[in-house]
Amino acid sequence: MKITLKIWRQKNAESPGRLVAYEREGISADMSFLEMLDVLNEDLTHQGEEPVAFDHDCREGICGSCGVVIDGVAHGPERTTTCQLHMRSFADGDTITVEPWRADPFPVIKDLVVNRGAFDRIIAAGGFVSINTGAAPEAHATPVPKEDADRAFEAAACIGCGACVAACPNASAMLFTAAKITHLGALPQGQPERAARVVSMLNQQDAEGFGGCTNIGECAAVCPAGVPLEVISQLNFDLRKTLNPSGRH
Numbered sequence: 452m453k454i455t456l457k458i459w460r461q462k463n464a465e466s467p468g469r470l471v472a473y474e475r476e477g478i479s480a481d482m483s484f485l486e487m488l489d490v491l492n493e494d495l496t497h498q499g500e501e502p503v504a505f506d507h508d509c510r511e512g513i514c515g516s517c518g519v520v521i522d523g524v525a526h527g528p529e530r531t532t533t534c535q536l537h538m539r540s541f542a543d544g545d546t547i548t549v550e551p552w553r554a555d556p557f558p559v560i561k562d563l564v565v566n567r568g569a570f571d572r573i574i575a576a577g578g579f580v581s582i583n584t585g586a587a588p589e590a591h592a593t594p595v596p597k598e599d600a601d602r603a604f605e606a607a608a609c610i611g612c613g614a615c616v617a618a619c620p621n622a623s624a625m626l627f628t629a630a631k632i633t634h635l636g637a638l639p640q641g642q643p644e645r646a647a648r649v650v651s652m653l654n655q656q657d658a659e660g661f662g663g664c665t666n667i668g669e670c671a672a673v674c675p676a677g678v679p680l681e682v683i684s685q686l687n688f689d690l691r692k693t694l695n696p697s698g699r700h
Contacts, residue, residue, distance in 0.1 A: 452476075452477075452478040452479070452480060452538060452541070452543045453474070453475070453476045453477075453478070453543055453544055454474075454475055454478055454538075454541065454543075454544070454545050454546070454547060455472055455473070455474050455475075455545070455546040455547070456472065456473045456474075456475065456491065456546075456547050456549060457470045457471070457472050457546065457547070457548045457549065458470065458471055458473065458503055458548075458549045458562070458563070459471075459549065459550045459551055459562060459563060460503070460562055461551075461559050461561065461562055462561065463559075463560070463561055464558045464559050464560065468559065470548065470550075473491060473495075475487075475490070475491060475494070478490070478538055479538065480537070480538050480539040481537065481538070481539065482537065482538045483510070483534055483535065483536065483537055483538075484521070484527065484533050484534070484536040484537070484538065485505070485507050485510060485517060485533060485534045487538055488503060488505055491503065503562050503563065504560075504561040504562040504563060504564045505517070505519065505562065505563040505564060506518065506563070506564050506565075507534060509534075510534040511534070511535075512531060512532040512534060512535040512610075512675065513610060514610065515532070515610030515611045515612035515613075516612075517532055517533040517534045517612070518532070518533055518552060518612045518613055518614060518617070519533055519549050519550065519551060519552070519563050520549070520550040520551065520552065520553065520617055521533070521536070521547060521548070521549055522547060522548050523548070524618075524673065525552070525614035525615075525617040525618045525673045526612075526614050526673060526675055527540065528540050528541075530672075530673065530674075530675060530677075531675050532610075532612065532675045535675075549563065550563070551563045551564065551565050552565045552567075552613050552614075552616065552617040553617060553622070554613075554616045554617065554622035554661070555622065555660050556569040556616070556622070556624070556659045556660045556661050557569065557613060557616065557617075565613075567611070567613050569624070569659040569660075569661070570611050570613065570624070570627060572655055572659065573624065573627070573628055573631075573652055573655045573656050573659065574631065574652075575655075576651045576652050576654070576655035577632075577644065577647065577648035577649075577650075577651040577652040577655075578631045578632075578635065578648070578652065579635075579644070580635060580638075580640045580641050580643070580644065581643050581644065593639045593640070595638060595639065599637045599638065600637075600638075602633065602637045603633075603634050603635075603637040603638050605677075605678070605679065606629075606630045606631070606633040606634035606637065606678060606682050607630075607634040608630075608676035608677065608678055609626075609627060609630035609631065609634075609674075609676055609678050610675070610676055611627060612675065613627075614670075614673045614674060614675060615627055615669075615670035615671075615673070615674055615678075616661065616670075617673075618669040618670055618672065618673040619662065619664075619667065619669055619670050620667060620669065621662030621663055621664065621665060621667075622661055622662045623661055623662045623663060623664045623665075623670070624656050624659070624661040625656075625661075625663075625664035625670070625683050625686070626670035626671060626674065626678060626680070626682065626683060628652050628653065628656050628686065629682040629683045629685065629686035630678045630682050631652065632648060632649050632652060632682075632685070632686050632689060633682040633685045633686065635648065636648070636649075636685065636689055645689065646689075646692075646693040647693075649686060649689040649690050649693055650690070650693060650694075653686075653690065664683060666680070666683070668680055
């Protein structure tokens with residue numbers, strides 16, 4: 452394959468960025484998108500140029516480290532992670548534009564790498580359960596109805612890649628936050644902090660500068676883990692119940 456890459460290059464958060472074009476031939480359709488970037492970086496290194504910085508780790512679609520906007524879509528044309536996207540999803544002669552996540556709470560570190568520490572701080576604000584050390588119960592001591600377990604697993608699939616934020620016109624992190632709240636709120640172990648969790652995590656989300664949710668649905672459409680939009684409804688239910696426990700209007 453012959454392709455033209457237009458890649459966002461930016462030295463650091465304070466420096467202005469720009470799209471730089473790179474033409475490459477002999478790209479295999481069986482390469483993953485990140486393998487293609489590896490080949491590009493090898494060429495740039497041999498030419499004495501600065502390689503393109505991008506995030507990656509497991510390259511198995513599990514860790515959530517990878518993530519770029521490809522031709523205006525988070526993770527690219529397939530509903531998967533960038534590391535699991537293959538070049539066969541593109542045509543010979545294509546021009547492909549590659550940019551970092553675009554959101555104020557995700558400042559650019561360099562090129563395609565952004566700082567997603569805001570997600571870590573949202574988790575730290577309430578994404579945990581209390582455990583009394585020295586008295587851990589047996590794994591099966593507390594039965595969990597299958598419906599609740601399935602809902603928890605569905606929400607827990609979130610890998611925190613940030614595609615939901617990148618896709619949302621408001622740069623909202625609501626799908627991410629709601630997935631974490633729904634996951635823990637569906638299990639018995641998550642009940643002690645349930646009321647405080649939704650308030651503290653939402654407050655931290657707002658403090659990080661993420662936009663408000665207007666239920667557009669772009670987040671769920673690009674989520675590589677398939678986290679459903681319904682988790683946001685669960686977050687809203689928990690919030691209303693916390694702020695108005697009597698249910699009176």
